[in-house]
Amino acid sequence: MDYSKLSDFEVNLKLAHILLGKDNYDWNSDKKEVYLAGIDGGEFLPNGYFDPCNNPADAWPIIFKYKISIEFDGDNSTEPQTTWCHARNLYRSCGINYQSNPLRAAMIVFLMMQDSANVQDNTEG
Template sequence: MNYQEMSDEQIEFAVSDALGIPRGDKWCSDWAETGPIIEKHKISVIHFCMAEPQDGGCWMARPTYAYEHVKARSDNPLRAAMVVFLMMKGGE
């Protein structure tokens, strides 16, 4: 699945589905909702101040442990983290 082509709303629906909860949470825009997932799944979010447009965004997320091939970039740190969460859940 190519998460980079999905809208924020599609990402949010996929996260809710992966968690087995009703849709409606704002996983790509609400730190209070997304923070516990980032913490529980040990997802690192890193800012690159010298990112170029072709890099895919100035924020990169990746699992802190294992899943070495899993990473996502976005101009939105929460979106990058939720893409990594979905990748860790087996969507890619």
């Protein structure tokens, strides 16, 4: 799947499903927001936003745990000076180039790593 074609909301939603589990998050498709779960008297209530594509506090634990590297490429004369590139995980040989948002690039690499792990799990045996 080409995750770079997904919106931030769609990437965040996929991340929430993988990382938080289906019972620990909710979303509002009209507002394009993903929420952490909060239970109050049996009621499901939003307990904060989950936005690793844009919030370093949400993204950094994922980047650190899964050893994702982000490298700024400000010397590329064909791209704007704000271009980020080379978000990679060398252990799974996953990477994406030329994303303007470094956190989003790292989250896309994480999703690619999950695909890679699933392919490896399904081919063994």
